[in-house]
Amino acid sequence: MNENQTLVRYFIIKGISDDPQLKLLIFILVLLIYLLILSGNLTILVACQDPQLHTPMYFFLCNLSILDISCSTVVLHNILIHFITADRTVSFSYCMGQMHMFGSLASTNLLILVAMGYDRYVAICKPLQYHMVMSTGICATLASACWIFGSLQVTPFTVIICNFTCYSSIEVNHFFCDIVPIMKISCNDTSFLEFFLFIEGLLTLILIPFILTFVSYMFIVYEILKIRSSSGRLKAFYTCSSHLTVVALLYTTLFSQYLTPNVSSTLETKKIFALFNTAAVPILNPLIYSLKNKDVKRALKLIMSYAKPM
Numbered sequence: 001m002n003e004n005q006t007l008v009r010y011f012i013i014k015g016i017s018d019d020p021q022l023k024l025l026i027f028i029l030v031l032l033i034y035l036l037i038l039s040g041n042l043t044i045l046v047a048c049q050d051p052q053l054h055t056p057m058y059f060f061l062c063n064l065s066i067l068d069i070s071c072s073t074v075v076l077h078n079i080l081i082h083f084i085t086a087d088r089t090v091s092f093s094y095c096m097g098q099m100h101m102f103g104s105l106a107s108t109n110l111l112i113l114v115a116m117g118y119d120r121y122v123a124i125c126k127p128l129q130y131h132m133v134m135s136t137g138i139c140a141t142l143a144s145a146c147w148i149f150g151s152l153q154v155t156p157f158t159v160i161i162c163n164f165t166c167y168s169s170i171e172v173n174h175f176f177c178d179i180v181p182i183m184k185i186s187c188n189d190t191s192f193l194e195f196f197l198f199i200e201g202l203l204t205l206i207l208i209p210f211i212l213t214f215v216s217y218m219f220i221v222y223e224i225l226k227i228r229s230s231s232g233r234l235k236a237f238y239t240c241s242s243h244l245t246v247v248a249l250l251y252t253t254l255f256s257q258y259l260t261p262n263v264s265s266t267l268e269t270k271k272i273f274a275l276f277n278t279a280a281v282p283i284l285n286p287l288i289y290s291l292k293n294k295d296v297k298r299a300l301k302l303i304m305s306y307a308k309p310m
Contacts, residue, residue, distance in 0.1 A: 010089045013088045013089075016175050030076055040286035046300070060139070067105055067109045070105050076278065078090075102176065106150075108150030114146075117213040124223050156200075166187040176274075
C-alpha cells in the first residue's frame with residue numbers, strides 16, 4: 001500500500017489467526033470464554049445483592065466484575081462478529097473508540113485494585129477505624145475517582161493517534177484496535193507517542209498503582225506478622241491472598257503487553273498476552289476472589305432459595 005496514504009476511513013482487523021481451519025475452533029473457544037466471563041462475574045454481582053455482603057470489599061469487587069464484563073465485551077465481541085459476518089473491517093471512528101474504551105477500562109481496573117488494597121490495609125492495620133475510614137460515601141468517592149481518572153488517563157493517547165494522517169497499511173495485526181498495533185502501521189513519526197506511552201504508562205498507569213498496592217501490603221504483612229496465633233496469621237493472609245494473586249496476574253500481562261520493546265517479532269507474543277489479559281483474567285477473578293468464599297456461597301444459596309417456586 002502507498003506509504004503516503006491519508007484519510008484512512010477504515011481498518012481491517014487481522015484477528016488471532018489467518019488459518020481458516022482454526023477459525024471455527026477459535027470462535028467456539030472465544031464464545032465459551034465469553035460465556036464463562038459473563039456467568040462468573042454476573043454471579044458475583046447477584047451474590048453481592050445480599051445485605052450481609054454490602055461491605056467495602058464486595059463493593060469494590062462488584063466494580064471489578066463490571067469492569068471485567070465491560071472490557072471483555074469491548075474486545076472479544078470483535079472475534080465473534082467477524083466470524084459470523086466474515087467482515088473484518090471496522091471504521092476509523094469505531095477503532096479509535098474501541099481503543100479508548102479498552103484503555104479506560106484497563107486503567108480503571110488497576111485503580112480499583114489499588115482501592116481494594118487500601119481497603120485490606122485499613123481492615124487489617126486499622127480495624128477499629130475501619131467503618132469510619134471506609135464509609136459508604138468514601139467508598140463511592142474512591143470508585144468514582146477510579147472510573148473518571150481511568151478514562152482521563154488514556155485520553156491524550158487517543159487524541160494523538162486520532163490526529164495521525166498517514167498509515168502504511170490498513171490491516172491491524174491484532175484481534176481488536178489497540179494502541180501498539182495501530183502505532184506499528186502509522187507512517188507518522190511515533191517516537192514521541194512511544195516515549196509518552198512508556199513514561200506515562202510506566203509511571204501513572206502501572207508503576208504508581210503497583211507501588212501504592214505494594215506499600216499497602218508492606219504494612220499489611222508487618223501487621224500480620226505481629227499476630228501471635230498461627231491461625232490468626234493464616235486467616236489474615238487468606239483474606240489478602242486473592243487480591244495479591246489477581247494483582248500479580250494482571251501486572252505480569254500488562255508489563256509484557258505494553259512495556260516490552262515494540263519490534264515486529266514481539267507482536268504475536270503481545271497478542272497472546274492481550275488475549276490472556278482480556279479473556280483468562282476475567283474468568284479467574286470470580287474463581288480467585290469469591291466462588292470459594294463461604295460468604296458468597298451462603299449468599300448464593302440464600303438467593304437461590306428465594307428464587308425457587310413455592
